[in-house]
Amino acid sequence: MTVGLVIVSHSARIAEGVVELAAQMAAAVEIVPAGGTDDGGIGTSFDKVQAALTAADSGDGVVVLCDLGSAVLTAETALDLADDPGRIRIADAPIVEGAVAAAVAAESGASLEQVLAAAQDQAPAPAQPATEHQHPADSARSAAVEIALANEHGLHARPAAELVRTASGFDAQVTVNGVDATSMLRVLALGLDRGTVARFEATGAQAAEAIAAIELLAAEGFGES
Amino acid sequence: MSGLDGAWTRRWIEAVVAEIATRKSELTALDRAIGDGDHGENLDRGFQAVLGKLDALDDAPTPGAVLKLVATTLISTVGGAAGPLYGTAFLKAAMAAGDRPELDATGLVEVLTAARDGIVARGKAEPNDKTMVDAWSPAVEAAGAAGDDVRAVLEAAASAAAEGAIATEPLVAHKGRASYLGERAIGHRDPGAESTALILRVAADTR
Numbered sequence: 001m002t003v004g005l006v007i008v009s010h011s012a013r014i015a016e017g018v019v020e021l022a023a024q025m026a027a028a029v030e031i032v033p034a035g036g037t038d039d040g041g042i043g044t045s046f047d048k049v050q051a052a053l054t055a056a057d058s059g060d061g062v063v064v065l066c067d068l069g070s071a072v073l074t075a076e077t078a079l080d081l082a083d084d085p086g087r088i089r090i091a092d093a094p095i096v097e098g099a100v101a102a103a104v105a106a107e108s109g110a111s112l113e114q115v116l117a118a119a120q121d122q123a124p125a126p127a128q129p130a131t132e133h134q135h136p137a138d139s140a141r142s143a144a145v146e147i148a149l150a151n152e153h154g155l156h157a158r159p160a161a162e163l164v165r166t167a168s169g170f171d172a173q174v175t176v177n178g179v180d181a182t183s184m185l186r187v188l189a190l191g192l193d194r195g196t197v198a199r200f201e202a203t204g205a206q207a208a209e210a211i212a213a214i215e216l217l218a219a220e221g222f223g224e225s
Numbered sequence: 226m227s228g229l230d231g232a233w234t235r236r237w238i239e240a241v242v243a244e245i246a247t248r249k250s251e252l253t254a255l256d257r258a259i260g261d262g263d264h265g266e267n268l269d270r271g272f273q274a275v276l277g278k279l280d281a282l283d284d285a286p287t288p289g290a291v292l293k294l295v296a297t298t299l300i301s302t303v304g305g306a307a308g309p310l311y312g313t314a315f316l317k318a319a320m321a322a323g324d325r326p327e328l329d330a331t332g333l334v335e336v337l338t339a340a341r342d343g344i345v346a347r348g349k350a351e352p353n354d355k356t357m358v359d360a361w362s363p364a365v366e367a368a369g370a371a372g373d374d375v376r377a378v379l380e381a382a383a384s385a386a387a388e389g390a391i392a393t394e395p396l397v398a399h400k401g402r403a404s405y406l407g408e409r410a411i412g413h414r415d416p417g418a419e420s421t422a423l424i425l426r427v428a429a430d431t432r
Contacts, residue, residue, distance in 0.1 A: 043267065043304030046312075069401055070306035073347055077300055077309040 003106040003115040004030040004056030006064045007099055008049055008071040012036035018065070018099050025161040026103035032056040044074040053078060053088060061087035061112035063119055065099045087112065091119035101184035104161045108168050121185040141172075143211035144201040147218045154193040159222030163187060166217050172204035174214070181214075228327030229375055231286040235279060237431040238295055242272040244427050245420070252423075255416040259403040263305055264416040271303035271311075289322035292336075306401060307417060310344050310357065317343030330373040334365070337382060341365045348400060355398035355410060357417030360389040364425055376429075383422070383429035390418035 005022065009015040015035025023031050034052035037043040049064075056062045064079075066072045072090065079085050089112060091098050098119040105118035151159050155176075167174040167181035174181040176198050177190055192198055202210040217223070245252070249265030256264035275298045282290060292315050300312030321339035325332060341361040350356040367385035371378045393415040398404045403415070 037304040038302070041304065042261075043263065044308075045304060046300045046308060070309065073306050073309035076347065077313060080313075081300075 001058045001060050002029050002109065003060045003102075003112050004032065004058060004062045005099060005102055005106065005115075006049065006052040006056050006062055006075075007031065007033050007035070007095065008044060008052075008064060008066045008075050009033075009035040009095065010042050010044060010067055010071060012040065014067065014095075018096055021096065021157075022099040022103035025100060025158055026107035029103050029106045030056045030058060031099070031103060044071045046074050046078060049074055049078045050081075053082065057087060061089070063102050063106075063112065063115045064088065064090045065093060065095045065102065065119065066090065067095045089113075089116040091116055093119040093121065097121075097185055097188075100157065100161075104164050104184045105168075107161075108165045110168075118184065121183060141205060141207045142201065142203040143207040144199065145211050145215055146197050146199045147215070148197050149192055149194055149218075151222055151224055152194060154196060155187060155190070155198070155222065157188065159224055160184060160187045162217060162223040163214070166213050167210065170202070170204075170206040170210035170213070172202040172207045172210040174200065174202045174210050176200050227375075228329045229288060229333060230327045231282075231288050231291055233431065234288040234291040235282070235286065237428050238272075238275060238279065238291060240427045240431050241424055242276045244423060245269050245272050248423065252416050252420055255414055255419055258413045259398065259406055259410045260416060261305070261402050264307060264420065267303045267305040267307055268311075268420055271299045271308065274298050274302040287322065287324055287326055288328055288336075289319045289324060292316075292319035292322055306348070307420070310348055310417070313343040313347040314340035314361075328375070330371070330375050330378050333375055333378050334368050337365050337368050350400040353396055354400045355393045355396040355403060355415045355418075356400050357415065357421045359393045359396070359415065360386040360418035360421035360425075363389040364421070379425070379429040383425040386418075386422040386425045390414060390422040393418045 007015045007018045012035035015033035019031045019033045032052040032055045034048040038045045053062055064075045066075050075090050079088050082088055102115050102119035105115045164182055164184050179186040200214050245268050249269040252265030253262055256262050275295050278294055278298055296312050296315035296319055299308055317339040318336045321336045344361055345358055350358045352358060352362050363385040364382040367381040368378045371381035395411055397408055398410045403410045
């Protein structure tokens with residue numbers, strides 16, 4: 001089971017498109033669109049949102065991504081009237097980027113709060129910024145590697161998702177070119193193109209393991225070759 | 226009339242349905258100027274759906290029962306921001322009315338206050354943000370100062386809401402689609418404030 005996602009948009013096609021995009025990187029996550037009005041027009045439907053919340057919740061909770069104003073109001077109204085509002089979080093995030101980041105986090109088994117944090121581009125709860133809180137013992141356990149990116153389109157969405165998944169799997173703070181490598185949005189914002197030399201650094205108990213795993217991932221083309 | 230009973234509440238809602246059907250183009254025109262141009266059609270769809278459900282009520286419903294039916298129907302059928310906003314307003318109003326068979330002036334002010342508070346909580350708008358709050362807030366204040374006659378309370382609320390709606394014209398919007406327009410919203414009346422004034426005016430005119 002993973003945390004599910006609901007995509008609330010004024011447009012059925014936007015909601016379905018966001019689901020399609022996010023699902024490409026998170027096949028195991030239940031991502032349910034709730035776009036448009038009941039009669040297929042532009043607007044939001046309370047009934048569609050309510051049904052989507054039920055469909056997306058496998059027991060671990062649901063993070064909701066919304067587009068404009070009334071989508072948020074409709075989602076909040078559904079939350080107020082939900083049987084178990086404690087399992088629903090409404091993300092304050094851009095609908096496309098937030099959905100992709102949340103889907104990747106959910107796919108890696110993250111908790112409800114961690115998926116919410118990923119959507120909102122905050123570091124997941126256990127991680128700390130790599131430049132802070134470096135205890136001497138942790139600093140001793142650090143590792144780094146520079147890798148020339150061979151992927152045709154650089155670290156675009158799918159390879160970036162693979163990196164985030166790998167970087168999240170170790171007891172270490174991992175950065176790529178200085179940004180949190182467990183944040184999908186920050187990795188994508190780097191715009192790392194083919195041929196760029198990216199520097200991966202890790203600190204913490206499993207720093208060496210994390211860097212080794214990233215080297216292996218890079219050798220396998222970040223899942224693309 | 227002493228208090229407002231369920232039959233009055235039903236007559237009021239039926240009159241609102243008719244008035245919105247008559248004035249939906251006007252509301253939509255206001256919305257087209259500074260929003261997404263669907264306020265009249267959305268409200269009309271919602272209230273027409275309410276009309277279809279009123280017959281499912283008991284023969285002698287409480288005001289709260291009528292308000293709750295309106296709330297759940299609007300939430301499901303309006304489709305724009307007005308759905309959750311008016312839906313929440315009517316839901317909070319229904320909760321404030323409880324199972325009282327009639328609302329006296331004090332009860333009416335409680336109900337109006339709960340509706341306004343629900344809208345503020347849902348939309349997080351403040352006075353002068355150029356939203357329906359700019360009609361609701363003066364209406365609630367005037368209602369609270371209108372004494373212990375329900376007709377006087379309704380008339381005070383309706384007049385203050387109308388003035389509040391007009392007073393949105395010079396404002397820049399800080400909530401909703403109009404907030405994307407900046408100073409281009411100046412000179413246009415907020416459609417949500419106008420529909421609020423409409424609903425409360427119909428209440429004051431319902432016997």
